[in-house]
Amino acid sequence: MSMPIYNFSAGPAVLPDSVLRQAQSEMFDYNGTGFSVMTMSHRSDVFMSIMYHAEQDLRQLMNIPNNYKVLFMQGGASSQFNMAVMNLANGFKRVDSVVTGNWSRIAHNQMGKLSDAKIHLAAHGGELYDYTDLPDPESWDISPDSAFVHYVINETVHGLQYRDVPKPFANQMPPLVCDMSSEILSRPINVSDFGLIYAGAQKNIGPSGATIVIIREDLLERCSDRIPDVWNYKSHVERQGMYNTPATYPIYISGLVFRWLQSQGGVSAVQTINALKARKLYEAIDGSGGFYTNKVAARARSQMNVIFHAPTPELDKLFAQESTTRGLRLLKGYKTMGGMRASIYNAMPLQGVEALIEFMGEFQKRYG
Amino acid sequence: MSMPIYNFSAGPAVLPDSVLRQAQSEMFDYNGTGFSVMTMSHRSDVFMSIMYHAEQDLRQLMNIPNNYKVLFMQGGASSQFNMAVMNLANGFKRVDSVVTGNWSRIAHNQMGKLSDAKIHLAAHGGELYDYTDLPDPESWDISPDSAFVHYVINETVHGLQYRDVPKPFANQMPPLVCDMSSEILSRPINVSDFGLIYAGAQKNIGPSGATIVIIREDLLERCSDRIPDVWNYKSHVERQGMYNTPATYPIYISGLVFRWLQSQGGVSAVQTINALKARKLYEAIDGSGGFYTNKVAARARSQMNVIFHAPTPELDKLFAQESTTRGLRLLKGYKTMGGMRASIYNAMPLQGVEALIEFMGEFQKRYG
Numbered sequence: 001m002s003m004p005i006y007n008f009s010a011g012p013a014v015l016p017d018s019v020l021r022q023a024q025s026e027m028f029d030y031n032g033t034g035f036s037v038m039t040m041s042h043r044s045d046v047f048m049s050i051m052y053h054a055e056q057d058l059r060q061l062m063n064i065p066n067n068y069k070v071l072f073m074q075g076g077a078s079s080q081f082n083m084a085v086m087n088l089a090n091g092f093k094r095v096d097s098v099v100t101g102n103w104s105r106i107a108h109n110q111m112g113k114l115s116d117a118k119i120h121l122a123a124h125g126g127e128l129y130d131y132t133d134l135p136d137p138e139s140w141d142i143s144p145d146s147a148f149v150h151y152v153i154n155e156t157v158h159g160l161q162y163r164d165v166p167k168p169f170a171n172q173m174p175p176l177v178c179d180m181s182s183e184i185l186s187r188p189i190n191v192s193d194f195g196l197i198y199a200g201a202q203k204n205i206g207p208s209g210a211t212i213v214i215i216r217e218d219l220l221e222r223c224s225d226r227i228p229d230v231w232n233y234k235s236h237v238e239r240q241g242m243y244n245t246p247a248t249y250p251i252y253i254s255g256l257v258f259r260w261l262q263s264q265g266g267v268s269a270v271q272t273i274n275a276l277k278a279r280k281l282y283e284a285i286d287g288s289g290g291f292y293t294n295k296v297a298a299r300a301r302s303q304m305n306v307i308f309h310a311p312t313p314e315l316d317k318l319f320a321q322e323s324t325t326r327g328l329r330l331l332k333g334y335k336t337m338g339g340m341r342a343s344i345y346n347a348m349p350l351q352g353v354e355a356l357i358e359f360m361g362e363f364q365k366r367y368g
Numbered sequence: 369m370s371m372p373i374y375n376f377s378a379g380p381a382v383l384p385d386s387v388l389r390q391a392q393s394e395m396f397d398y399n400g401t402g403f404s405v406m407t408m409s410h411r412s413d414v415f416m417s418i419m420y421h422a423e424q425d426l427r428q429l430m431n432i433p434n435n436y437k438v439l440f441m442q443g444g445a446s447s448q449f450n451m452a453v454m455n456l457a458n459g460f461k462r463v464d465s466v467v468t469g470n471w472s473r474i475a476h477n478q479m480g481k482l483s484d485a486k487i488h489l490a491a492h493g494g495e496l497y498d499y500t501d502l503p504d505p506e507s508w509d510i511s512p513d514s515a516f517v518h519y520v521i522n523e524t525v526h527g528l529q530y531r532d533v534p535k536p537f538a539n540q541m542p543p544l545v546c547d548m549s550s551e552i553l554s555r556p557i558n559v560s561d562f563g564l565i566y567a568g569a570q571k572n573i574g575p576s577g578a579t580i581v582i583i584r585e586d587l588l589e590r591c592s593d594r595i596p597d598v599w600n601y602k603s604h605v606e607r608q609g610m611y612n613t614p615a616t617y618p619i620y621i622s623g624l625v626f627r628w629l630q631s632q633g634g635v636s637a638v639q640t641i642n643a644l645k646a647r648k649l650y651e652a653i654d655g656s657g658g659f660y661t662n663k664v665a666a667r668a669r670s671q672m673n674v675i676f677h678a679p680t681p682e683l684d685k686l687f688a689q690e691s692t693t694r695g696l697r698l699l700k701g702y703k704t705m706g707g708m709r710a711s712i713y714n715a716m717p718l719q720g721v722e723a724l725i726e727f728m729g730e731f732q733k734r735y736g
Contacts, residue, residue, distance in 0.1 A: 005402040009409040012616055017396075020404055024395040027388050034373040034697075036388055038575050038621065041377040041698055074442040074577065078598040078612040113596045114482075202613050207406050209442065209577035209615030228481045230446040244446040245570050247577030247615055248380055253406065327402075330409055 006352035009330040010156050010305060010343040011182070011203035019206070019256040019347075037252045042245050047252075051241065054255030061258060061267055062184075064191050064214060069237045071213040072251045077181045079231075080198035080211065081107040081150060082114065084177045087223045087233050088196070089117040092147035096174065100125040100134050100162075101155025102334075103179060108150075117147055131158040133297035137166030144172040147222075148195055151176070154183040154304050156203070157334045159294070159341065161302035165193040175219060183304050184212065185261060186346055187271040195219055201254050204304065204345045209250035261346065270346050277344045277353040278303035284357045291364045309339035315367055316340065322363065328356055374720035377698040378524050378673060378711040379550070379571035387574070387624040405620045410613050418616075419609065422623030429626060429635055430552075432559050432582060437605045439581040440619045445549045447599075448566035448579065449475040449518060450482065452545045455591045455601050456564070457485040460515035464542065468493040468502050468530075469523030470702070471547060476518075485515055499526040501665035505534030512540040515590075516563055519544070522551040522672050524571070525702045527662070527709065529670035533561040543587060551672050552580065553629060554714055555639040563587055569622050572672065572713045577618035629714065638714050645712045645721040646671035652725045659732045677707035683735055684708065690731065696724055 007014040030037045033046050040047045055070045064070060073079070089095050095117050097108045105126070112119040122142050123135035142149050154161040161183065167173065175195020184199040191197065196215045202208035213233070220234045229235035229243055236243050264270055282301060285292040285308045292308045294301070310316045316339050320332040333339040344353055375382040398405045401414055408415045423438045432438065441447070457463050463485045465476045473494070480487040490510050491503035510517050522529040529551065535541065543563020552567040559565065564583045570576035583601055591602035597611055604611050632638055650669060653660040653676045662669070662676045678684045684707050688700040701707040712721055 007403060007407055009407065009412070011613065012407060012410060015404065015407050020395050020406070024392055027392040027395070028385075034695075035375060036383065038388070039375055039377065039380060039383050042380060042576065044377070044698065074444070074615070075447070075598060076442070076612045079443070082596045082598060110596050110598070113594050200613060202616075207617055208410065208613045209618055226481050228450045228478050230443060230450060230478070244444045245379065245568060245576045247442070247618065248570075249575055249617060249621075250577055250615065253617075329403070330412065 003327045004351070004355070005327045005329060006348065006355060007329050008342045008344070008348070008356070010334070010341060011200070012208045013203055013206065013343055013345050014347040015206040015253070015257065016260045016347045019253065019260055022256055023253060038249045040248065042242065042248050047248055050252050050255055051246070054251055054258060057255065057258035057262065058212070061261055062189070062191055067217050068191055069215050069217055069220070071215070071233070071236050071241050072246050072254070073211040073213050073236065074209065074247050076200040076208070076211055077103065077179050077198060078106070080213065081111055081179070083231050083233065084148065084150065084196060085111045085115040085117070086227055086231060088175070088177070088219055089115050089147035090222050090224050092117045092145070094143060094146045095119050096122040096140070096142040096146045096149040098123045098135065098140055098149065098151040100152060101131050101160055102157035103155055104150070104152040107152065107179070111150065120146070122149065125160070129297070131160065132295045134160055134162055134300040137168050140166065140168055142168060142173065144174060146174040148175045148177045149173065152179040154180070154302055156182045156305045156343070157337060159296055159302045159305045159307035160300045161304065163299065165190065167193070175216065185267055185270070186274050186304060188267050201250060203343070205254050205257050206347065207250040207253040209247035210254050273350060274303050274344070274346065277348065277350055278306065280357060281306045281342060281344065281353055284360055288360070288364055291368045292360065304343060304345055306342045306344060307333060307337060307339060313338060318367070319363055323356070323359055326359055328359055371695045372719070372723070373695045373697060374716065374723055375697050376710045376712070376716070376724070378702070378709060379568070380576045381571055381574065381711055381713050382715045383574040383621070383625065384628045384715045387621065387628055390624055391621060406617045408616065410610065410616050415616055418620050418623055419614070422619055422626060425623065425626035425630065426580070429629055430557070430559055430582075435585050436559055437583050437585055437588070439583070439601070439604050439609050440614050440622070441579040441581050441604065442577065442615050444568040444576070444579055445471065445547050445566060446474070448581065449479055449547070451599050451601065452516065452518065452564060453479045453483040453485070454595055454599060456543070456545070456587055457483050457515040458590050458592050460485045460513075462511060462514045463487050464490040464508070464510040464514045464517040466491045466503065466508055466517065466519040468520060469499050469528055470525035471523055472518070472520040475520070475547070479518065488514070490517065493528070497665070499528065500663045502528055502530055502668040505536050508534065508536055510536060510541065512542060514542040516543045516545045517541065520547040522548070522670055524550045524673045524711070525705060527664055527670045527673045527675035528668045529672065531667065533558065535561070543584065553635055553638070554642050554672060556635050569618060571711070573622050574625050574715065575618040575621040577615035578622050641718060642671050642712070642714065645716065645718055646674065648725060649674045649710060649712065649721055652728055656728070656732055659736045660728065672711060672713055674710045674712060675701060675705060675707060681706060686735070687731055691724075691727055694727055696727055
């Protein structure tokens with residue numbers, strides 16, 4: 001038997017084998033239609049049904065209330081924070097923006113470009129903690145009159161994750177707009193706590209090209225007709241997600257992932273495994289007597305992206321090389337961070353994490 | 369042997385069998401990497417190489433000059449006409465827009481939303497010809513001072529296609545911005561005639577989710593820093609198409625289609641077959657003694673999307689039904705047009721068109 005390969009890519013990321021197997025077997029004939037999903041009109045009954053069921057399965061998995069609309073869009077998270085400002089800040093003077101790492105910093109710097117509203121820095125985890133901890137939501141400088149509060153719940157580059165949903169002023173808080181790309185479906189969340197949730201599919205769901213949007217329907221009233229339809233949430237909702245041709249194959253694959261999640265027992269069940277995977281890995285780091293290090297405060301450590309460093313940049317490099325030959329792939333850290341990053345999304349099996357921990361021990365024995 | 373199935377979908381559309389076969393065989397292991405292309409980081413060497421070769425192959429097929437940049441973006445044609453205005457009309461008072469069918473009409477109505485420039489109607493094929501012919505480019509009311517001229521070279525809904533590239537004022541014409549979604553790579557075109565070419569991949573290339581952009585590099589100087597990076601051509605060029613995660617799998621499939629086109633002898637070779645397919649089909653319509661009709665003027669008939677009607681709406685419906693049972697799929701016309709539409713893109717084999725013509729004859733014998 002060949003060596004198992006474990007893919008720790010931060011995204012596009014690992015997909016369940018069973019999903020790839022089904023995609024492979026249906027490549028020429030989806031469900032007796034004689035067609036590949038890739039060659040079907042998006043308006044065909046068959047594809048409309050695929051998209052409908054993907055939405056229903058996502059609703060079931062996340063327990064999405066009826067007053068939320070679900071869209072499968074394109075353009076990734078980078079389109080969404082711009083669209084959020086364009087659609088939801090209309091007539092408002094201020095948007096509150098929380099910077100906690102690489103992605104929220106990019107969003108903060110981009111959001112003001114097409115907006116009349118001021119993008120107000122509500123908190124800055126870089127200035128406060130050099131991105132090794134997260135600003136307490138109670139400390140966020142937010143205004144009840146803001147259009148919304150933007151934040152990123154899990155920062156893939158810095159390995160930070162908010163445990164709880166911020167509720168500083170309870171009911172007086174403006175709607176939360178949250179980038180969930182790298183943690184969607186990894187644990188139960190209460191959708192009603194948010195105004196808008198968006199997520200590029202390429203991290204915790206799988207294929208790139210599909211972008212999930214979950215929006216509370218009263219917010220659609222803010223979407224002005226002056227916004228081009230292709231970037232207008234209301235236009236997409238009114239056309240049931242068919243304003244333009246969606247990324248059909250990535251949506252189909254996402255739907256297969258949703259079914260796989262259901263077969264695993266749903267989000268609560270995978271949360272248990274995700275928590276175990278993360279706990280074991282952080283224990284291996286913390287128990288290495290200082291050989292491996294992760295500086296993130298315990299309360300803010302990501303369960304999805306675990307970053308760690310060996311004692312020197314040379315050993316980091318060697319770790320990345322040697323682990324690759326052992327079937328542990330794409331562990332090299334983000335370019336600005338150095339070290340290693342293990343992305344352990346839903347589709348990463350516990351065995352992959354155990355194999356990584358075993359290799360970490362051997363590596364330390366050799367070079368420690 | 370089972371009945372062959374021919375897919376006449378207007379898009380997402382037919383893909384060559386050999387492309388689907390390769391995708392199927394590489395689903396778990398691309399080129400010995402042990403990974404599916406779907407699960408690779410977009411920044412991995414392997415995927416970067418896939419994208420690089422896709423670009424090089426497209427450059428070779430279209431003979432794209434060095435002073436043009438190629439991008440694989442997201443969001444389809446509907447994003448591109450908005451981005452064209454956002455990026456290229458900066459500081460201009462006017463954009464010229466030619467309306468020749470469904471898609472250019474949508475573009476015309478959308479382009480003004482985020483633009484200070486006036487979107488000037490340069491010609492209207494609906495008012496002139498009820499979309500059964502194309503306004504002669506010499507008659508377009510365009511100004512040398514306009515930011516650009518927008519037009520759609522092939523209209524999938526109305527079955528219209530410009531044969532030649534408009535050059536009304538020769539060198540004084542503003543840059544042409546052209547939607548080539550439904551004809552890209554179907555025949556040789558001279559890229560230098562255009563300022564910006566864009567194309568959703570889901571018609572004449574195949575998978576939805578990837579959008580091809582070919583832009584003359586001097587036009588990048590017009591792209592203001594005030595445009596959000598995700599919708600800014602210059603930002604994407606500066607980051608070599610990796611500003612954000614591209615739709616990796618649709619790009620990979622597009623690359624396979626480019627290789628397939630090369631194996632067919634390139635664009636000139638497929639043009640010969642495309643012309644033959646279209647000629648045979650129009651001859652079958654015109655030679656049916658009035659049973660089948662297509663009202664489009666000969667000079668404007670599309671070689672990609674052939675529309676036709678049977679004598680009555682009831683027979684149209686019957687044709688669509690009966691043809692489906694004969695393996696001729698998705699021939700039903702666009703909702704506003706009725707009748708039939710046969711999309712005969714590059715990947716539709718001549719045999720598919722011959723099978724359709726044979727069925728048309730039988731159908732006419734039965735009901736004519």
